[in-house]
Amino acid sequence: MRRWLTLLVAATTSLVLIALLVPLALLVRTVAVSGAVSEAESEAESVAVVVGAVDTETLRLTAEQAEYPVTIFLPGGEVVGAPAPRSTAVELASRGRSVTAAAPGGREILVAVQGAPGGTAVVRVFLDDGRLTRGVPQVWAGLAALGLALVGLGVLVGDRLARAVIRPITALAGVSHRLAAGDLSARTVPDGPPEVHAVGLALNHLAERITGLLAEERESVADLSHRLRTPLTGLRLEAESLADPEESARIEARVDALERAVTSVITEARRRVRERAECDAAAVTGARVAFWSVLAEDQARHFTLDLAPGPLPVGVAADDLAACVDALLGNVFAHTPEGVSFSVRLEATGGGALLTVSDAGPGFATPDPPRRGESGAGSTGLGLDIARRTAESAGGSLSLRTSPEGGASVVLSLPAVTPQKP
Structure with missing residues (x-):
């Protein structure tokens, strides 16, 4: 935009200067020609005064001393002074009429001298093109230099004005990018022209409104999650009243896990800015697979766990990665029949870690990942979306594949820990 504004100013300045300087240049040329013709006419009249009053030799000396080439056509046909052809204009002037006519290479000034012995004499003064336009090229060069200087000045001023407009617009774009990246504290200092100032305000x-809406949404989520504590408390009491101690302990463990999840939701909802997070992917994955192994034994599911040697730091919070692994393993238990085997593999890569959860079930109904809130298996469709958002929020990715057994395989790319800038 800055370049376009500068070009616009340059074009406008150039058009104005052309409209001004071209007529001025033509006027300068006209004035120069008019002055030269006036001087030549004065020279011819001064010579015409002595025609008929002096002899031929004196006329020749007078013609030779003139500033311009002077030719005197006497009535008897004699020619005194500079050689010149007897043109049609000379014939016209010999009839008693002074004229100015164009001639090859310039212009001739003809003055008729009546009363000379033997008839009418004609004094001819020749002006070549150089004398007609003497000084005009220099003036034109000066005007051109002035025009270029004014165009350059206009471009400089236009560039400064464009910078004054572009600078606040660039700042607005930077603030909008920061807001899009999740920095809700980003604000701009309104500056520039009134219209840009209004856009900044x-x-x-808009940023204040977005911040307010997100705060309201977080509090609503936190309140909704907090309401779950009451039925959880009732469920815990029911578990404690069971006669079988093992059954009671197992249900209480599940209630504890659910309560931790609810607490995590509340904490995450009220967290204003996501802090720098990292965890040991090997430790978290191993702990969550150990948790699900109890249910796998109950359902006679054979599973394999292949963990890279830890510690394996990744740029994801431990709670987020645990929720992600729970979502993927929960999908295996929810969407495959009992007895179907599965495998969990965590391997180190140059840019972080690669987590793969595969099963020997029926696989995905479609090759495309289900959209949030949609599922072809009658579920909410949020499990894969949780995993995807966990990976993408840290700079990773999620992809769906077919396992070697023909079932589903979910591959989660987890980025390495990004070092903080000093």
Whole structure:
């Protein structure tokens, strides 16, 4: 935009200067020609005064001393002074009429001298093109230099004005990118022309509104999650009243896990800015697979766990990665029949870690990942979305594949820990 504004100013300045300097240049040429013709006419009249009053030799000396080439056509046909052809204009002037006519290489000034012995004499003064336009090229060069200087000045001023407009617009774009990246504290200092200033105020107002709406949403989620504590408390009491101690302990463990999940939801909902997070992927994955192994034994599911030697730091919070592994393993238990085997593999890569959860079930109904809130298996469709958002929020990715057994395989790319800038 800055370049376009500068070009616009340059084009406008150039058009104005052309409209001004071209007529001025033509006027300068006209004035120069008019002055040269006036001087030549004065020279011819001064010579015409002595025609008929002096002899031929004196006329020749007078013609030779003139500033311009002077030719005197006497009535008897004699020619005194500079050689010149007897043109049609000379014939016209010999009839008693002074004229100015164009000639090859210039212009001739003809003055008729009546009363000379033997008839009418004609004094001819020749002006070549150089004398007609003497000084005009220099003036034109000066005007061109002046025009270029004014165009350059206009471009410089236009560039400064464009910078004054572009700078606040660039700042607005930077603030909008920061807001899009999740930095809700980003604000702009309104500056520039009134219209850009108004846009800055509107962007700040929009940022405040977004911050308020997100705060309301977080509190709503936190309140909704907090309401789950009451039925959880009732469930815990029911578990404690069971006669079988082992059954009671197992249900209480599940209630504890659910309560931790609810607490995590509340904490995450009220967290304003995501902090720098990292965890040991090997430790977290191993712990969550150990948790699910109890249910796998109850359902006669054979599973394999292949963990890379830890510690394996990744740029994901431990709670987020645990929720992600739970979501993937939960899908295996929810969407495959009992007795179907599965495997969990965590391997180190140059840029972090690769987590693969595979099963020997029926696989995905479609090759495309289910969208959030949709599922072809009658579920909410949020499990894979949780895993995807966990990976993408840290700079990773999720992909769906077919396992070697023909079932589903979910591959989660987890980025390495990004070092903090000093």
